[in-house]
Every structure is written in C-alpha cells, then in structure tokens.
Amino acid sequence: KNQVEQSPQSLIILEGKNCTLQCNYTVSPFSNLRWYKQDTGRGPVSLTIMTFSENTKSNGRYTATLDADTKQSSLHITASQLSDSASYICVVRGATDSWGKLQFGAGTQVVVTP
Amino acid sequence: EAEVAQSPRYKITEKSQAVAFWCDPISGHATLYWYRQILGQGPELLVQFQDESVVDDSQLPKDRFSAERLKGVDSTLKIQPAELGDSAMYLCASSSLERELFFGEGSRLTVL
Numbered sequence: 001k002n003q004v005e006q007s008p009q010s011l012i013i014l015e016g017k018n019c020t021l022q023c024n025y026t027v028s029p030f031s032n033l034r035w036y037k038q039d040t041g042r043g044p045v046s047l048t049i050m051t052f053s054e055n056t057k058s059n060g061r062y063t064a065t066l067d068a069d070t071k072q073s074s075l076h077i078t079a080s081q082l083s084d085s086a087s088y089i090c091v092v093r094g095a096t097d098s099w100g101k102l103q104f105g106a107g108t109q110v111v112v113t114p
Numbered sequence: 115e116a117e118v119a120q121s122p123r124y125k126i127t128e129k130s131q132a133v134a135f136w137c138d139p140i141s142g143h144a145t146l147y148w149y150r151q152i153l154g155q156g157p158e159l160l161v162q163f164q165d166e167s168v169v170d171d172s173q174l175p176k177d178r179f180s181a182e183r184l185k186g187v188d189s190t191l192k193i194q195p196a197e198l199g200d201s202a203m204y205l206c207a208s209s210s211l212e213r214e215l216f217f218g219e220g221s222r223l224t225v226l
Binding site: 046089104105 | 118120154155156157158159170203205207214215216217218219220222
C-alpha cells in the first residue's frame with residue numbers, strides 16, 4: 001500500500017481561481033515533506049520542503065501547509081495561471097530512510113483553462 | 115544555473131533490443147539516482163549511487179537492467195533486452211549531502 005496518498009487525482013480550474021491539493025501520508029517517523037511540480041514530459045521541480053516543525057511554507061503563489069499530527073499536507077495555488085497546468089507530486093522522507101528512499105505520491109494532475 | 119543533464123530525451127526501440135540512457139549530475143553531487151516513472155504514477159527508485167558505489171538497487175530488475183557510475187560522475191542505465199512494459203520515463207536525479215534533490219528532464223522510452 002502506498003504510504004503517500006494524494007487527492008484529487010485530477011482537477012480542472014479556471015484561470016485566476018484558487019485550488020487546494022491534498023496529501024495524506026503514513027510514513028513514520030517523519031523527516032520532511034516536499035511538493036514538486038512536474039510539467040508534462042519534463043522532470044519534477046521542487047516547490048517547497050517542510051520539516052515536522054513547520055506549518056506553512058510559501059513559494060510565490062504556492063503555499064504548502066503541514067499538520068504532522070494528522071499526517072496531512074496541502075498545496076494551495078492562488079490566482080492560477082495557465083502555466084500552473086502540471087502534475088503536483090507530494091514526496092515524504094522518513095526519518096530512518098536514506099535520501100533515496102523517498103515515498104512518492106501518484107500526483108494530482110491540474111489543468112488550468114482560460 | 116547548474117542542472118542534471120540526460121540523454122536521449124526520447125527513445126523508440128523494438129522489444130528485445132538494447133537501450134542505454136546517460137546522466138550527468140550537477141557538479142559536486144556525490145549521490146545519483148535513477149527513477150522510472152510510468153504515466154500517471156510517481157517516480158519509482160531503480161538505483162542509488164554514492165560516488166561510484168551502489169547503495170540501493172533493490173528495485174532494479176537485474177536480469178535485464180544494469181547501471182554504472184564508473185568514475186563517480188556521470189552514469190549509464192542500460193536495458194537489455196527491452197520489453198513492452200519498460201515503456202516509461204527514466205529520470206535521473208542528484209543531490210549533495212542528502213539535501214535538495216534535483217531532477218533531469220528525463221528520457222522517454224517507448225518499446226514497440
């Protein structure tokens with residue numbers, strides 16, 4: 001069973017609107033959680049990284065939140081733009097894992113329409 | 115800006131043929147990873163190198179896949195023979211001292 005579950009699987013939003021993506025994980029003990037943006041046919045690019053002591057981290061119009069107690073994270077996109085169309089992947093690193101043993105979610109496919 | 119270089123970007127091959135992918139990590143990054151990503155899924159680790167040594171290849175199908183990083187810099191991932199189920203994106207990533215993970219643009223493999 002995947003230790004990182006993302007929802008929704010996909011969503012379509014109008015340009016200029018906001019949206020929120022969810023990530024639930026069971027990885028324990030927990031070290032950090034990352035959100036990556038992956039454009040179609042390209043490699044993932046890091047958006048944010050949070051440790052268990054951080055609740056919120058922003059990167060421009062992207063804001064990630066983390067609740068380590070409930071093992072939930074969200075990524076909020078404000079005033080979406082057409083260039084936000086991509087897959088957003090939640091990645092969790094356990095505290096006992098080597099860096100390579102990251103647990104990847106399946107991603108949320110976001111489509112921003114004019 | 116430094117980046118992870120991969121080639122080729124796209125590869126189409128017939129099943130039973132051999133295929134190879136190359137990766138040049140960011141200069142100074144001791145750790146190099148090969149991931150396989152099937153469409154609609156997250157990346158799956160195939161092999162991790164620390165300098166020239168393999169530290170994790172537990173998910174690498176060793177009957178047909180091989181990876182090397184002879185001088186601890188660039189790396190090659192080979193598939194011989196390719197099968198239909200190998201069609202995927204092959205991503206290379208590198209990091210320094212277990213910090214930020216940087217991905218290359220990937221190599222898209224289609225096996226016919």
